[in-house]
Amino acid sequence: MSKITVKILRNNPDGGEIKDFEQYSININKNSTILEGLLQIYERYDSTLSFGYGCRVKNCGLCAVNANGKPCYACVTRIEDGMEISALNHLPLIRDLVFDRERFFAFLNSYSPYVERKDAPETLPETMVQPPEHTLLMSCRECFACMSLCPQYDHNDESFGGPLAFVKLAQLHYDCRDAMDRPLQAEQLGISNCVDCKKCACISGIPLNKIVIRPFLELFQNKDKEQNR
């Protein structure tokens, strides 16, 4: 067991948005996780520290935080001496490390973020072969880390949906049952403002640029060329 010091960016909505790093000294073992550190602080020193977590094994997507400025799952990332832990970037904060997810989904709701079919299935169960991209995208943790990594995204700017919005549209785009024009929606959500910087790497391992960003960008660029001809 060894003693380390970590800093956590606190944010108190009751006290007028005071944001400051607070320092804590904790005991860790080999392989101790960030979540373990947060829980130790919570249990021993300060049970007003707010942070999200659920399953403790990177399935639920609730515990994503920035560690030294990089997003990760607190439940499966080693905690280190001197680590700075803060909430994900670009999102509306509720308290400390907890941010508001509802606002984004409410915004996305005007784009029918669900399977819109043309016809009812012919048989039950339905015969269908989904492309592998669809399966991959349905394993998205909706953890918002990609939004934190995107330099273009800001929750106050509704002209740009951000990577998670494009992921949701791509899920439906690849879904063989969906009949809506999702590339058009990607355009409406500002895919043309994406600078293709490839920074929105998924921390759950989905090849975001390859199966979401590139295809939408290319569809937009091709359409743009066609119109200019």
Place this chain on the structure above:
Amino acid sequence: MIYKDCDLLCIGGGGAGVTASVTASRKGAKVIIASKEPVGYGNTRIIGGVMAYGDLDGDKKGEDFFRDMVVGGDFLNNQEFCRMLAENAPEATFILEGFGGVLGRDGEGKISEKALVQLGGHTSPRTLLVPSTGPGIGQALRYAIFRENIEILERTLITDLIHEGNRVFGAVGYELSSGEIIVIRAKKTVLATGGAGWIYYPRTDVTRAVTGDGFTLALNSGAELIDMEQVQFIPFSLTHPPGLVGIVVGEPFTAGPEGILMNAQGKDILPGANLKTRAEVANAIILEVEKGNGTEHGGCLLDLKNNKNHPGGKILYEQFTTGLFKNITDIVRYAYGPKAASWDEPWDVYPTAHYFMGGVVIDVWGRVKGVENLFACGEVCGGIHGGNRLGSVSLMELFILGKRVGECASAEMNEEIHKVDQDSLNYYRDKLRRMFGSQGKHRPVEVKRELQKIMWDYVGPARTENKLKKGIELLSSIREKADDLHISNAKIYNTEFIDAIELGFMIPVSISVAESALRREESRGSHVRLDYPQRDDENWLKNIIIRMNNENELEVTSRPVRLTEIRP
């Protein structure tokens, strides 16, 4: 205080709650869904990736499935439920896929024998894989909610049901993001809050929100809980690092044909562990550790190495390294290192709490027995799975029952919203307001952790009369501490307030589990009494019932199981 009115209030945003809400909304009901976590981020999202479809048996209508459920449940099940579920099982797939989820298929995109797998306790292959695993189901649930005109109150902790005697008229809660107290008046209320695995934290694999809220809300309004002693433990979970204690790494079959379950001295403690039940393996590990033969981390060792030289074992190894169980290997690598991940070093393992078979007594339409206007679906319900739930059945069950609840509640909708007396609403409000800034002795999380430790040490697997009595005695001291809490006065996202409310739910649930376990003087299903190691059909073919009496005390009774179709 915020006031809202609706036809149907659903408490809980997992698979059961979403299905009930969506069904009622499609029938024209005005629905509010209140969820502690964001909708679809609960236990349904972290399922292992299997869902029962049923047998492709044409005219047999699930006869074998029915029998497997009852035999697997050690005859404690309400057989009417098992019959209903076995007959309707495929509908769960239609519901989930209607939401936008996708279940596994054969190469032609069909659900055929090739797509079905056989799990332990099932006598035929009748289970489908979920290709996107749990998160894909969580997303389908969110699709389904967004499509309907349902009001979503996420991060809303329901603290009390509004009831007059045994008639329920909605609920009171705390909106975490705004810090407001909220009153939701409803014609019908649905409990879809899941189980209570968190009373065993860290020895559990459930998500942190699962603190038994619905069990206690139901008890308080006059409902009965059935067979609360029946808690399913999975034998193999991690023992370190502390942040990952309780995370599942395997079932008995994981041991494989050549695996050895041994104590710290290397002695094989349960030959043929891969063919034993979850309860047998879990108890073997606990007893060995109690004898002082555990590892420095308080577990036993699961040595899988020899499987790599065995044809069947090799297939299992491939499933763990590149196939269906790759996620487990990832977490073993993180916790125990690369040699453990490649099965060259043994895994340090200990049991973990997984699922509550016991719960609120309902009928086959999800109406809560003895309480008007109240429904329940999902893990919060009891009596369906008896003493032991077969793998992949609960995911199927929650869609079927969720839909039934949505249909029944909207068909029986009252004409008007009951005008709840303002004084009684003020009573709930004042009770909550007083908690903010209260200056008691104990921090809620400390008392919570103390309760969890008591539950594991005295009311975990491998029970005895002495341990249970000691546990019950210690739980009453927890009750005193819970009346003397220190809570900050922060309005928004007050974590100490959340802990205090959850502690208030966990105490009656824990006492219910302990008292039921003490009452059942036999070993049946997941309930193992070391002092009564045999199943005793002569005396204990009974359900154990908990209810709250007029003095707010829990009463334990028992009644014979209604063996409507088959008997042992």
